[in-house]
Structures are given as C-alpha cells and as structure tokens.
Amino acid sequence: MWGRVALLVGMLFLLGIAGYADEYRISPGDTLEVAVWGYEDLSRTVIVRPDGNISLPVVGELRAQGVTPDSLAQQIGNALSRWVKNPRVSVIVKSFAQHQVFILGAVARPGVYPLQAGLTVAEAIALAGGFTPSADRNNLAVLRREGARDVKFSVRFTDNPSREDSAVRFVLQPGDNLIVSEATFTITGAVARPGVYPIGNLRNLEEALATAGGTLTFADPSRAEVQVGEEVQVVDLLDGNVRQRPLQAGMTVRVPERENTLFIIGEVARAGAYGWIKGRCETLMDALTAAGGPTREARLDRVVVNRDNRFLQVNATTPQGARFPLQPTDVVIVPSRPRPNYEWTAVLGSLLAVYSVFRR
DSSP: HHHHHHHHHHHHHHHHHHHHHHHHHOTTTTTEEEETTGGGGGGGEEEEOSSSSEEEETTTTOOOSOOOOOOOOHHHHHHHTTTSOOOOOOEEEEEEEOEEEEEEEEBSEEEEEOOOOTTTTTHHHHHOOOBTTTTEEEEEEEEEEETTTTEEEEEBOOOTTTSSTTTTOOOTTOOOOEEEEEEEEEEEEEEESOOOEOOTTTBBBBHHHHHHHHHHHTBOGGGGEEEEETTTEEOOTSSSSHHHHHHHHOOOHHHHHHHHEEEEEESSOOOEEEEOOOTOOOBHHHHHHTTTTTTTTTTGEEEEEETTEEEEEOOSSHHHTTBBOTTOOEEEEEOOOTTTTTTTTHHHHHHHHHHHHHTO
C-alpha cells in the first residue's frame, strides 16, 4: 500500500514540475542546462545574456527570453535536426536570475528592489517608502522591455481595483521600471509666463497665478477655466474664495483675454484695458468715463484713436466727437496739453511708447 502511495506522490511531483516548466518563461540571467541525449559535445550549461539570447554549438544564436524551457528545447531540436537524426533535447533551469525592479521618481526611497512573485505596483511603492508629497498618484508609468522594443503601461491609483490599470492589480515583471511622476499643473492664456509647473509646495490657485507672473492687463480672470480630468469649470479668479481653491495634480488653468477689449492710455485717471460693451462702452465718452475721466492736463480736442494702425483724430469737446463710435481693439490716446519747448510729435511719440507697453 505504501508503495502505491509513494508512486502516486512521485507522479504528482513530476506533474507539478512539468506544469511549472510549461508556465515559467525564461528571463535574462537564468542559467540553463541544455542536454542533447547521446551527444555530450553538443550539451552545454549556458546563461541567458542581457539581450535575451543564448549561443549553442552548431545551432548558433537562439532567442530564449520569454519562452518556456520545453518550447526552447523544441527549437533547439528543430535546429539540430539538419545534422542529428531525431535529436532528443531537454532544457532545465538550473538557477534563476535575481530578478529586480527599478522604482524611480517621487517616492521616499527610489532605487533597485528585488522582485517578489506577484509584486504589484501598489506593493512596490510601499516597498520604496511610499509617495512623496509632490507625487502624482494618477500618473504612474511602467516601462517594460518586450523583445527589441520598450513598452509603456500607464497605471493609476483608483477606487475601482478591477480596472486593469489599477495599481493594486498591475503585477510587475523582472526588469520593469516603475516611474512615479511629480505632480504638475498647467496655466495658459493671458498670464505673464504660461507653462507647466511642478506643484511642489504650492497650495492654491492664487499661488499658481503668482508663479506664472500674474495676469496681463487684457486678461479676463472672471471667465477663467479650470480643468481637472475631463471636467471643465468656469470660475471667477477675482473671487478670493475661488483663488484659495487647492491645486490638484494635472490641473489646467486657462485665463482668457477680454472679449472686445479696447485700450485707453494717456491723460486719464485709470489707463488700461476695458471691455467694449454695446450700449455701455461703445463711444469715446463712454470709454473716458470708464477710465475715470480725463486729467486736468488732458487735451480733449486732440484725442487720437488707433484703429488697425490708422490714427484718427477726434475732438472730444464737441457733441459729435464725444459720441464718436469706438470699435473693439481700438486704442484711445489722450494727449497732454502742450508745454513750452514741447512739440506735438514728441508728445505723441511718448504716448505711443506707453501704448506699446500695454499691448504686450
């Protein structure tokens, strides 16, 4: 009876080894024992090179990485069949490479770590000490060498662990590079320095705007757009509460230009950019009022309107001049009263220099 039990256990053991051989795929660094029965001079113990290949007598170069030992034995047999009649070949993995993964980027302890069977991305990050405060948890990448090319897989922390790209489900393989990106935000539009910035220690939209140099004179922060993922919201960045909104990884802030913007420069109380609004700011008098009115030095009989690089002179002291219709993108230049030893051309040159600053 005991003999039968021992026989049954032995058969199960052999079946287990066979099943493992069918499943295991050879990796660089593995040591293989290749036996050609009856031909000891063709048998070899070889190490799979970093390029995934091995070299054998007569056969030459063969691709070993990614195939099972049985499959490799069949390839060797097929190659030898040109010179050896009915070759019998076996391939045994004598020792396994010390498999490693590389964990890089915004983790506490980036470096090289031994790969344990079934190690997931989430477990690997825990092994590396977890995320740094600036890590973008939804922008993880796994770089994997497959044959002669590198393949990139996107991985993210998600509330749905059944997703294939879930960090708690994605299993790492030998030689994988796990890269944890630093969290960034993007700010575009009418700001001094649009671009992509690391969040780092920045906390909210107000600090993000300051990092980008602030808004330009022709910006309309009351119609800014904030995008996170696929969701886009129109917000008023002039609202203090909105400006305290926390920054999020991947957030995009767009500050639009004023629609139908006209500029008023020169001898007015508040020179700057103003929205051309039909019925409210569409005449010369409307624009002067919006800018706080002319100063005491203003010469209203010689107002200049720059329209498409054409200079139109308007006498705002007359009813017709006061009702002069403005157009979007007009630039209204209110000159100073003439002073001794000053020529009109010099005054206009100075005003145009100020105008060029506002147009930047």
